[in-house]
Every structure is written in C-alpha cells, then in structure tokens.
Amino acid sequence: MAMGLGVEAEEICKAYQGGRYEVRMNLYPPCPEPERVIGISPHADNSGITLLLECGNMPGLQFLKDGKWVTVMPTDDVIVVNIGQMSEIMSNGIHKAPDHRAVVNRLKDRMSIVTFCYPDSSINVGPAKELISLGNPPLYKTLTHSE
Numbered sequence: 461m462a463m464g465l466g467v468e469a470e471e472i473c474k475a476y477q478g479g480r481y482e483v484r485m486n487l488y489p490p491c492p493e494p495e496r497v498i499g500i501s502p503h504a505d506n507s508g509i510t511l512l513l514e515c516g517n518m519p520g521l522q523f524l525k526d527g528k529w530v531t532v533m534p535t536d537d538v539i540v541v542n543i544g545q546m547s548e549i550m551s552n553g554i555h556k557a558p559d560h561r562a563v564v565n566r567l568k569d570r571m572s573i574v575t576f577c578y579p580d581s582s583i584n585v586g587p588a589k590e591l592i593s594l595g596n597p598p599l600y601k602t603l604t605h606s607e
C-alpha cells in the first residue's frame with residue numbers, strides 16, 4: 461500500500477510494530493424473515509486493514525458502492541482484504557474505508573472470521589507527509605487509535 465501511494469513504508473510499518481490483532485467470529489443463524497433483520501449494521505472498520513474469511517459458501521457480506529449494496533460472493537481459499545479508517549487517514553483519503561454490512565438468510569447459518577489489524581494505540585497516525593502539499597492539505601486530523 462505504501463508503494464502504491466509513493467510514501468515511506470517505514471513510517472507506516474512503525475505504527476503497526478506495537479499494533480494489535482483482534483479476531484472476531486460472527487455467527488448469523490438462519491432467519492425466517494431475513495428482509496426484516498440485519499446481521500451487522502452498516503459501518504466502516506476502524507482498523508488499518510481487516511482480513512475477512514467467509515465460511516461455508518454462504519453469502520452475506522455487502523459493500524456500499526455508488527449508493528448500492530453489492531454482495532461479495534464467498535470464494536474458496538479467498539480472504540477479503542478491507543481498508544479500515546486508519547488507512548484512510550494515513551493515505552489522506554486516497555484509500556477509502558468503505559461502508560459494509562452483513563445480511564442474513566432463511567436457509568442456513570453463516571459464519572465469518574474477521575481479523576482486524578490495528579496500529580499501536582498510542583502512536584500518532586495522520587496523513588503521510590509525502591501526500592501533503594500546498595494544493596493537498598491534510599483532510600484528516602492526526603490522532604492515536606485510542607482517540
């Protein structure tokens with residue numbers, strides 16, 4: 461990601477050296493009235509990146525794209541990599557932390573295993589200095605992950 465942005469990788473890596481990984485397992489039981497229920501409400505992750513495994517070939521994960529919910533079809537041996545808000549800040553908005561949600565279905569259980577990669581909670585994270593110039597002001601505050 462640093463290479464793609466043309467910024468110093470060391471700065472970004474430093475923030476993750478004392479970082480934290482959090483694993484969450486979500487289980488969505490089948491629901492007789494799925495259209496009246498939401499599995500996880502729309503949100504953006506506050507991680508740096510999120511690694512998401514959809515288990516059991518049951519779709520449910522949706523991302524908001526151009527105002528429409530788009531389903532991510534589970535694919536064998538594939539991990540979905542999602543951008544979190546801390547990366548949106550570091551990239552000064554070039555990488556977006558997209559809104560997503562999970563819906564339920566009436567047929568069977570769905571499970572996802574999600575790993576959130578967080579920067580060091582006490583390190584200051586702000587837009588990378590290489591991305592800031594007179595014409596490109598910082599669009600985000602510099603803050604720590606706990607803030």
Ligand SMILES: O=C(O)CCC(=O)C(=O)O
Binds near residue numbers: 505512514562574
């Ligand atoms: O279960 C899913 O596919 C989405 C889970 C999710 O977005 C989350 O745990 O933050």
Ligand SMILES: [Fe+2]
Binds near residue numbers: 503504505560
């Ligand atoms: Fe999420």
